[in-house]
Amino acid sequence: MSDPKATIYEADPHTQAKHRILRAYLERWLPILDRQAQVVKRAKHRLLYVDGFAGAGEYEDRVPGSPLIPIETAVGHSHQFTCPIEIRLIEKRRDRVDHLRKLIKEKKASLVGTATLVIPDPIEGDCEEEVRKLVSACTQNGQPLGPAFFFLDQFGYSSFSMDLVNTILRNEICEVFSYLNWNLLHPFMSDQTKHPGITKAFGGDEWRQVLGLSGQEKENRFRQVYLDALRTRGGARYAYPFAMRDSNNRVIYWLFFCTNNIRGLEEMKRAMWSVDRSGGFEFSDKFVSDRSSMFEYGDVDLARDLVGELAGQTLAVKDIGEYALMNTPAYKYLEALGVMEREGQVRAVAPPTGRRAGAFKDFPNMLVEVRRLAKETQGALFGA
Numbered sequence: 118m119s120d121p122k123a124t125i126y127e128a129d130p131h132t133q134a135k136h137r138i139l140r141a142y143l144e145r146w147l148p149i150l151d152r153q154a155q156v157v158k159r160a161k162h163r164l165l166y167v168d169g170f171a172g173a174g175e176y177e178d179r180v181p182g183s184p185l186i187p188i189e190t191a192v193g194h195s196h197q198f199t200c201p202i203e204i205r206l207i208e209k210r211r212d213r214v215d216h217l218r219k220l221i222k223e224k225k226a227s228l229v230g231t232a233t234l235v236i237p238d239p240i241e242g243d244c245e246e247e248v249r250k251l252v253s254a255c256t257q258n259g260q261p262l263g264p265a266f267f268f269l270d271q272f273g274y275s276s277f278s279m280d281l282v283n284t285i286l287r288n289e290i291c292e293v294f295s296y297l298n299w300n301l302l303h304p305f306m307s308d309q310t311k312h313p314g315i316t317k318a319f320g321g322d323e324w325r326q327v328l329g330l331s332g333q334e335k336e337n338r339f340r341q342v343y344l345d346a347l348r349t350r351g352g353a354r355y356a357y358p359f360a361m362r363d364s365n366n367r368v369i370y371w372l373f374f375c376t377n378n379i380r381g382l383e384e385m386k387r388a389m390w391s392v393d394r395s396g397g398f399e400f401s402d403k404f405v406s407d408r409s410s411m412f413e414y415g416d417v418d419l420a421r422d423l424v425g426e427l428a429g430q431t432l433a434v435k436d437i438g439e440y441a442l443m444n445t446p447a448y449k450y451l452e453a454l455g456v457m458e459r460e461g462q463v464r465a466v467a468p469p470t471g472r473r474a475g476a477f478k479d480f481p482n483m484l485v486e487v488r489r490l491a492k493e494t495q496g497a498l499f500g501a
Contacts, residue, residue, distance in 0.1 A: 124212045128176035131361040134392050134400040135372060138359065139268065139294070140186050141388035147187075148196035149384070150264040150290070155199055163201040163235070165265035167251070169244035169277065171206040173216040183268055184217060184239075188224055191234060198233040206239040207247045214241040244269065245277045252284055263290035270296045275311075279320030282351035286377060293353070293375040294385075297343060299336065300369040319343060320350035340371060347375050355382040355443060359389050362401035379439055386448035396446040414446045419453040424462050428489035431466060435481035451477045454485070462488050 128136075147164060154162050166187045174184045181189065184206050191202050206221070208214045217239045228234055240247050248267070255262045267285050269277055274297050285291050297318065305311050306328065316322050319342070327339045340358060347356040353375035361369050374385045389398050396414030422445055423437065432440075434454065441450040455475040457463040465472070466484040477483070 124210075124216055125173050125175065125177055127178075128180045128182075130402045130405040131363070131369065131400050132176070133180070135270075135361065136181070136183060136186055138372070138385075138388045138392055139183060140190055141391045142294075142385050143187055143190045143266070144194065145384045145387070146266065146381070147191060147198070147202065148194065149380070151196065151198050151200045154264070162261075163203050165203050165205065165262070167205045167207070167248065167265065167267045169207050169248060169267065169269045170271050171208040171213075171217055171239060173208075173213040174206075174220040175216075183270060184221070185224070188228075188234065188236070192228065201233055201235050203235040203237075205237060205251065207242060207244050208239060209241070209243055211241055214239055243276075244271070245281050248277075248281060249284065252288070261290075262288040265291045267291070267293045269293060272298070273314075274298050274302050275314030275318050278317045279346055279350045282347065282353070282375060283320075286352040286375060290378065292378070292381055293351075293373075295347075295373045295375065296370055297373065298370040299339070300363070300367070303335065303339070319346045321346065336368060343371075344373070347373060351375060353377065355379065357382060357386065357389075357443075358398065359393075360397075360399035362399060362403065364402040366401050366403040368399075379442060382442050383448050386442060386446070390446075390448055398446055416452040416456050419445055419447045419450060420456040420460070420462065423450075423453060424457065424487060424489075427487040429487065431484055431486045433481065434477050434483050434485060437485070437487075438481075457487075464488060 143166075150164050154164070168183050171184045172182050174182050176182060184204070187202070187204055191198065206217060208217060221236060221239060225236055252262055262285070265285070265288070269282075271277060277295075282293050282295065285293055302311075302315070306315075312322075312325075315324055323346070324339065324342050327335050327342065330338055344356050344358060347353045354377045356373055356375045359372045359374075361372070363369050374382070374389075376382055376385070392400055394413040396412070396418065419441060423441065426444070427437065427440065437454065438450045441447045441453070447453065454463060454477045458465070458475055464486045466486055468483060469480060472480065472483075
């Protein structure tokens with residue numbers, strides 16, 4: 118899909134919210150992986166950030182775009198990086214590539230002596246083609262692709278395939294932050310010329326099941342089918358969405374975080390939480406000035422939902438944590454388990470000697486029984 122916007126344009130509130138999520142994630146992701154690299158000491162080790170749709174690098178009024186965020190994050194971080202951070206930038210439009218090159222040249226001139234940053238010249242080209250070249254080059258050189266983070270922030274919905282997502286995620290310690298534009302898609306879904314592009318994005322034609330639906334049901338089902346495709350065809354063990362809404366509070370697009378590492382999911386949900394604490398994981402331009410008044414999904418809410426969904430089961434603490442990360446808005450769960458134990462809603466099974474009530478952090482493999490509540494107090498926000 119073509120992009121009608123100018124070379125540089127104004128950053129909408131939802132765009133800036135998206136970049137806050139990206140920045141918050143990289144602030145934690147980069148040092149975590151750097152520490153892991155020090156332990157592994159793998160040959161040719163580096164941290165890789167790939168922006169497949171880099172744009173011009175900035176917006177009006179010098180608002181930084183996604184290519185500058187990892188640079189600013191690494192340079193301004195309190196952590197002292199020992200592992201090189203390589204930043205690969207890909208953009209199809211020549212006018213934006215030209216602007217981006219000038220911008221990166223200015224940045225690099227100010228970074229003389231910063232040995233941990235490696236920023237090759239931006240590439241003018243198609244995202245899918247260039248990413249595949251990068252993967253192939255790593256394979257031929259005997260260099261692991263990961264740790265790597267791929268930001269695939271396309272303009273529409275068909276500029277990269279589900280197979281590309283799978284190609285990336287087959288590699289160890291690789292993650293994808295992708296984008297699907299519902300606003301550009303659903304008005305034209307009956308246009309059969311668009312169908313090959315949608316099928317390419319999904320890796321199959323199961324999306325067609327929504328053609329007979331309408332309204333909220335159609336929107337919700339389409340999002341779920343794409344999530345299912347990311348897990349089954351894309352190879353993402355964990356996939357989680359974040360919705361962006363316009364000034365009329367209508368969904369414009371979804372961001373989808375894909376990873377095979379539960380810690381990665383935890384940190385991305387922490388980053389998403391920095392933008393929306395309500396539990397809905399969405400941002401709306403309509404309510405941009407009213408975020409402080411929104412409901413916050415807290416420990417008591419998570420405790421209620423865990424009891425509602427897991428009552429009657431005996432699970433390891435870490436498995437309850439994984440369930441919470443995959444199926445609720447929470448990025449932390451130990452506090453909720455403490456609430457549940459105080460209320461008699463969980464019972465530790467054969468707890469280790471000396472364990473204090475409410476202590477779960479140091480006992481990930483400890484089994485706990487989730488107790489069923491009286492019928493009138495049940496009910497979860499996230500029912501099956």
